[in-house]
Amino acid sequence: MSSNPRDKNFRFPLDLGAPPGSLEGRSPHIDNGHDIVDPSRYYSPEFMRKEWTHLWPKVWILAAATADFQEPGDFTVYEHGQEEFIIVLQDDGSIKSFYNSCPHRGHRICQTERGSTAKFTCPFHSWEFGCNGDLEKIVDEDTFNKKLIQHRPGLTEVRTETLAGLVFINMDGKAPPLKDWIGLPEGYLEAYQMDKMKLVRHTRSEWSSNWKTGVDIFYESYHLPHIHPETRGSIEDFSQIDLYKNGFSRMIMWFGIKSHRHEYRDEHDLDQGVRIMLEDAGVDPNSYKGTVHDTRRDIQIAKHERAKRLSLDHYDNLTDGQLSDGWITGLFPNVQMGMHAEGVFIMRFVPHPTDPERFYYDNMLLYRHVDDPYYDVPKWMAMPEGVDVTGELRPDIERWNADEEPEIGYVLLQDYHAVKDVQRGIKSRGFKGPLWGEQEARVRHYHKEIDRYIEQSESNTVSLREINS
Amino acid sequence: MTTTTLIRVADLTEIPPETNKAFLVNDVSVLICHTSQGLFAVENLCSHQLATLEGGKMKSCYLFCPKHSVRFDLRTGQPAGNLTKTPVQTYKISVVGTEIFINLPI
Numbered sequence: 001m002s003s004n005p006r007d008k009n010f011r012f013p014l015d016l017g018a019p020p021g022s023l024e025g026r027s028p029h030i031d032n033g034h035d036i037v038d039p040s041r042y043y044s045p046e047f048m049r050k051e052w053t054h055l056w057p058k059v060w061i062l063a064a065a066t067a068d069f070q071e072p073g074d075f076t077v078y079e080h081g082q083e084e085f086i087i088v089l090q091d092d093g094s095i096k097s098f099y100n101s102c103p104h105r106g107h108r109i110c111q112t113e114r115g116s117t118a119k120f121t122c123p124f125h126s127w128e129f130g131c132n133g134d135l136e137k138i139v140d141e142d143t144f145n146k147k148l149i150q151h152r153p154g155l156t157e158v159r160t161e162t163l164a165g166l167v168f169i170n171m172d173g174k175a176p177p178l179k180d181w182i183g184l185p186e187g188y189l190e191a192y193q194m195d196k197m198k199l200v201r202h203t204r205s206e207w208s209s210n211w212k213t214g215v216d217i218f219y220e221s222y223h224l225p226h227i228h229p230e231t232r233g234s235i236e237d238f239s240q241i242d243l244y245k246n247g248f249s250r251m252i253m254w255f256g257i258k259s260h261r262h263e264y265r266d267e268h269d270l271d272q273g274v275r276i277m278l279e280d281a282g283v284d285p286n287s288y289k290g291t292v293h294d295t296r297r298d299i300q301i302a303k304h305e306r307a308k309r310l311s312l313d314h315y316d317n318l319t320d321g322q323l324s325d326g327w328i329t330g331l332f333p334n335v336q337m338g339m340h341a342e343g344v345f346i347m348r349f350v351p352h353p354t355d356p357e358r359f360y361y362d363n364m365l366l367y368r369h370v371d372d373p374y375y376d377v378p379k380w381m382a383m384p385e386g387v388d389v390t391g392e393l394r395p396d397i398e399r400w401n402a403d404e405e406p407e408i409g410y411v412l413l414q415d416y417h418a419v420k421d422v423q424r425g426i427k428s429r430g431f432k433g434p435l436w437g438e439q440e441a442r443v444r445h446y447h448k449e450i451d452r453y454i455e456q457s458e459s460n461t462v463s464l465r466e467i468n469s
Numbered sequence: 470m471t472t473t474t475l476i477r478v479a480d481l482t483e484i485p486p487e488t489n490k491a492f493l494v495n496d497v498s499v500l501i502c503h504t505s506q507g508l509f510a511v512e513n514l515c516s517h518q519l520a521t522l523e524g525g526k527m528k529s530c531y532l533f534c535p536k537h538s539v540r541f542d543l544r545t546g547q548p549a550g551n552l553t554k555t556p557v558q559t560y561k562i563s564v565v566g567t568e569i570f571i572n573l574p575i
Contacts, residue, residue: 073526110538111552112539116533116538118526118535121536126536
């Protein structure tokens with residue numbers, strides 16, 4: 001069977017033909033069935049409550065990037081649903097996390113988005129805690145009954161682990177070690193050396209839909225030629241789809257090549273998107289002599305040559321496809337990362353504290369700065385003019401409320417508007433549930449995993465009740 | 470229009486890079502911050518709970534209050550976060566040789 005969507009005898013799914021077991025190889029088949037889920041999961045407070053009880057406390061949640069922490073005492077606060085966490089670098093180089101809640105009366109202890117400190121002091125009654133969470137001072141301690149405070153109440157710690165430059169937390173502390181839980185092939189994330197990248201832009205916009213409606217749209221490329229028609233000339237929307245264990249997944253999208261749906265006048269009719277990608281790779285599109293069939297390959301060659309000139313050794317660990325294509329990677333349950341040698345585009349879909357029909361869309365851009373006049377931030381990062389990309393100072397989060405259109409770039413705004421329309425339609429009495437096709441296999445895959453968490457926890461609860469009765 | 474007077478505060482050698490130190494100038498505690506972005510002078514008083522800012526960690530042109538980590542932009546005195554919206558007083562700073570001067574309102 002052909003692996004080129006342009007061939008007449010091509011049939012989905014796409015298989016790039018890489019050896020099974022390699023990073024690029026197609027994952028073994030996983031059958032997630034073809035049932036239709038109840039659409040109430042996208043808007044019901046009951047389903048939101050189930051997620052808050054059975055899903056979020058049990059999964060590893062991406063809370064930060066290690067680039068956020070440079071010296072002991074550097075901290076950041078991460079908000080997730082009803083919870084807030086203080087994540088802080090320790091003297092020994094490890095990272096610890098704590099619930100942002102004073103053990104005295106529950107007041108939020110840290111109310112600064114990020115910073116650097118020697119201790120945390122609660123604003124309410126000035127109880128003091130070390131960066132390791134230990135209680136250091138109770139104001140007027142002699143006015144407390146000794147028995148009440150004899151356990152020296154410190155900050156409540158949350159299990160924290162790091163992998164490949166990313167920091168994860170786990171609330172119930174019972175999850176398997178992070179490395180075992182991550183469903184991706186061994187070495188997949190590490191190959192990009194995210195630990196050597198800096199976070200150069202972080203936006204958080206409030207979107208008017210359930211968090212899963214947001215994940216759903218970004219987990220498939222089926223919508224690409226329709227919601228983003230201008231991408232037809234530079235991205236193939238038939239992707240290789242790989243489903244991994246524990247709800248993880250990946251789609252490989254060919255960049256720098258025309259979609260099989262795109263008609264062109266002649267073989268030198270380069271699309272604007274392809275011209276930009278050539279330029280990003282250091283190729284002058286105006287003097288480029290190749291044809292529409294050569295662009296993707298020539299982007300790979302140009303990036304290899306540039307990496308050699310600039311001694312970017314991590315390119316040696318990446319395949320040709322990783323240099324040109326989008327390896328769009330899903331971390332269960334609420335993260336998608338566009339993996340590229342130059343930088344990683346992280347999307348995080350953060351549930352709203354109370355409203356199942358809102359979520360926060362986080363965009364975090366990790367970028368490896370290269371001080372060279374012929375090397376610049378790739379255009380796909382949609383970096384506004386004037387942003388410091390050296391990574392010297394971690395930028396503040398740029399925030400937009402639900403009634404404000406976020407400055408996240410033209411293409412993402414198309415998704416922003418589409419997500420609203422999906423959410424509205426999902427609630428219709430006429431909508432019976434999503435009919436996910438093969439191109440949407442990643443969507444079904446992570447929903448199935450969510451269901452497993454909820455069903456397993458609920459069945460455990462029932463068993464416990466039976467034992468007790 | 471505010472009238473100011475130029476007052477010598479300290480010698481540069483008293484404030485090594487990446488440190489800050491408070492000096493009493495005309496009954497005002499002034500914090501001189503020697504950051505990676507240069508020298509800055511602010512009133513040594515957090516606009517949140519009136520703690521002294523001396524000893525607060527610095528990153529680039531930002532100073533963090535040692536008590537509740539409120540972040541102040543040393544260029545403008547503006548705070549970040551929810552705890553206070555009131556900026557801290559900033560002073561124009563100049564260096565002649567190794568001597569540090571500030572413009573203090575009179």
